[in-house]
Amino acid sequence: MQHADEKRGWIQHKKIIVVIAILLIIGGIYGFRLWTETRFLLGKSIIISVIPAEASFSLAYGEQQNITFTVTAEHAWPCAASCQFQFQDTSSNATIDAGKVLLSNKQSFQRSYPLSVSRLGSGQDLYNFQVRCKPKESIICPATTDETFRSSLVIANYDLNELQKQLKEVLRENITLFLRELSQADVLLQEASNAVFIASKAVNMEPIRQEKEQLNSRFAALHIAAENFRAVWAQQDYLSLSRQFNQSFQDAAQDLQQRAIQLNQSADALLNQHNRVVRQLQEFAGQYQLLELSNATSTGEDRQQAENLSRAFISIITAIRNQTTNYPQLEQESSALLQDFAPTAAMVRNRTMQEARKGEYFLTEEQGLRCLLENCSSLPQINEMPILNAICTEITAFTKEYQQLQNRSRAQNASFPDDPAFAQYAADLAQHYREQLRQEYRKSGYSSLIPPEQPGDVERNPAFDAYNMSAYYFARQQYAPPLAEYQSSVCIPPTPPLPSIPPAPQIQGFPAYTAISTIETALSDAPPVCCVFGACEPCCHDESCRNNPDTFPVVLLHGHSVLASSSPEYSLDAFNKIQYRLQQDGYINAGILSLASIQEGLRSGEWGVSGKPVTVKVSYYYDAFQKAGEYVVVPTKSETIDTYAVRLRDLVDAVLQKTGKPRVKMIANSMGGLVARRYLQIFGDDAVQLLIMTGTPNKGIIGRVNDFCPLLGEGLECRDMQEGSLFLNKLNDPAKQPNIPLYIIAGSGCDMGGRDGDGIVLLDHALIPNARQFIINGTCAGTYGEPLHTAMLDIERYPDVYGIIKDILAE
Secondary structure, eight states: OHHHHHHHHHHHHHHHHHHHHHHHHHHHHHHHHHHHHHHHHTTOOOEEEEEESOSEEEEETTOEEEEEEEEEEEOSTTOEEEEEEEEEETTTTEEEEEEEEEEETTEEEEEEEEEEOOSSSSEEEEEEEEEEEEEOOOSSSOOOSOOEEEEEEEEEEEEOOHHHHHHHHHHHHHHHHHHHHHHHHHHHHHHHHHHHHHHHTTSOOHHHHHHHHHHHHHHHHHHHHHHHHHHHHHHTOHHHHHHHOOHHHHHHHHHHHHHHHHHHHHHHHHHHHHHHHHHHHHHHHHHHHHHTTOTTTOOHHHHHHHHHHHHHHHHHHHHHHHTOSOHHHHHHHHHHHHHHHHHHHHHHHHHHHHHHHHHHHHHHHHHHHHHHHTTOSSOOOOOSSOOHHHHHHHHHHHHHHHHHHHHHHHTTGGGSOOOHHHHHHHHHHHHHHHHHHHHHHTTTTTGGGSOOOOOOOOOOOHHHHTSOHHHHHHHHSOOOHHHHHHHHHTSSOOSSOOOOOOOOOOOOOOOOOOOOOOOOOOOOOOOOEEEETTEEEEOSOSHHHHTOGGGOOEEEEOOOOSSTTSOHHHHGGGGHHHHHHHHHTTOEEEEEEOTTGGGSSOOTTGGGTTSSOEEEEEOTTEEEEEETTEEEEEEOOSSOHHHHHHHHHHHHHHHHHHHTOSOEEEEEETHHHHHHHHHHHHHOSTTEEEEEEESOOTTOBOHHHHHHHHHHSOHHHHHHHBTTOHHHHHHTOGGGOOSSOEEEEEEEOEEETTEEESSSSBHHHHOOTTSEEEEEEOOOOTTTSOOHHHHTTOTTTOHHHHHHHHHHHHO
């Protein structure tokens, strides 16, 4: 019985032990789960690192490079992280690889990808490896809906290979020479075409028009070939271009030059033939007009011959106008016309000259006599080359004037003496003056026309000289018979008149013409091409692109770490969703930039080559020092905000160096806004375009937030954030505010001891007078729930926050 009782007692004791053990296990599980949930609540979830073997590399066309990414997850043991990864070709906006992986604490996995250059020329391609992880739920490990994001930007710079570079230089020389030859041919052909066009208005250019059209067709074909070469050159497909281009194109351009020169010479020769015909026609027309002047210069037979020949003259002019006869034939006909008319024309020309000289002498002598009678000081001069038409015109004018002078003089007749001696004296004086004139004119070529010398001395009679001898002479003297007879016999055209003939054409010439080649002779190097999100454009290398605010990088600056023991990595997750949303809207996700990554093999300005703005998260919770030639990065959170501002300067300088941009745009959360403002106050605002602050305690923290801050977080930064601290008084000095745009996004809707705020920062403590303000209305989830202060950055719950940020960045 005793043994049975002992056995029952032992069984009962074992049951109690089992129950206690079960209770301990259950309590441990729930305790561990509670501890893990508390870590999640305080921001200590999962740390992910994505490390590429190379952040940047260079490839030549046809080469291949393997890129390896190492992903590590750190979280609470023995929980696991459920991760999704994606390798994205950002340039083509295509996914290369995607998958899922389950990682235990500090477990790593690797992915390698062969990358090659698929485009010709030079430029840049972008790739991005992205990982999204969240805790995997189990009995002891809770799950959260929030994901931790990490991404790694990899840049592939590509260029020509050596064969392409050699081909490029050879082709540049040869094609440039071809383009220069073609350009010269273009100028010569334009000049020839212009000559043909101008001359064709009056000259029959049909013999060379066909040649011109052929040359134009050949030039057009070479021009098309040149543009095709230029297009392939722009595509930088030098291997294909070397197969298309050869010496024959240069030879064809040179041959085109020579034929254009010959065409120009042919046009010039044809125009010269035309002008020779025109000169002969003009000469005939001039001779024909001489026959129309007077019976004294031409006979009836002369005029009959001229009338007969005028038909041939008209026929030649008609052929020129209608462009129906070739010029060698026209030149032969016009030459025969002149030759047939030459003897008659010579005789008429001689007679015309003789009559013109005779009339010139008669007129000049009468004009001289009047001049002497009127006491003039200079005598009229004889024209050595008189023209019959002009002489007759002058004689007619002189006759009219002489008639008027006689009429006026006769009206004064009563005032002259009616004495024969006075009349004789006037006649002798006139004869004396005539002899004076003849003595003078005998010195000229008119001596054969002047009568023999006749003494004409006269003794001057002062009594008679007192009278107006000029008026008496013109009143009483008859009109000079030689001049009157000349006018009536010579200055009257023949009757009947000759038939009229059309005017001869005018001499043609080529007006000044400056041809401008349509061929661009320089081969410009195609700019490097950068493709982003499926769109390709020239890379951002010029100053206008570099200084374009739309391309400035966006720096994302986290806030205060709630727990002093938390890794700085947790703080970097604050802007995860905003950074990824900006990526969807055209910003390049550059992931995280730390002081360690500054030393990566990334060339200066490489982040800015694409011309798209990058977003990058930075942390002032890290510091670095150099040891044995390498940088050692250590987390150092227990510092003042002034120290963080100094570290921020290194980070901003690194972003500027990596992007090659003059300024950054900054978005700072919570205490990060104070760090950014202090940076601007210490180092100036030259490197910052604008600052957006979300939930920043610009006038400090108070109440329970202030009480718990140094208990959980770092004491020095908590001290600086206290309302009325020395740091805040210096920071808010009105005389030391930046001159860049400041924007504040503040939360409202949480009861903070009877005052409005976001659960951490009072609304009126977030606002400052020199900033543009945006208020986000929300709620806080109870005493231990997530405050609006941190929830605002969850843009799925508060999309207005992202809308405000996007609009500000686009301004």
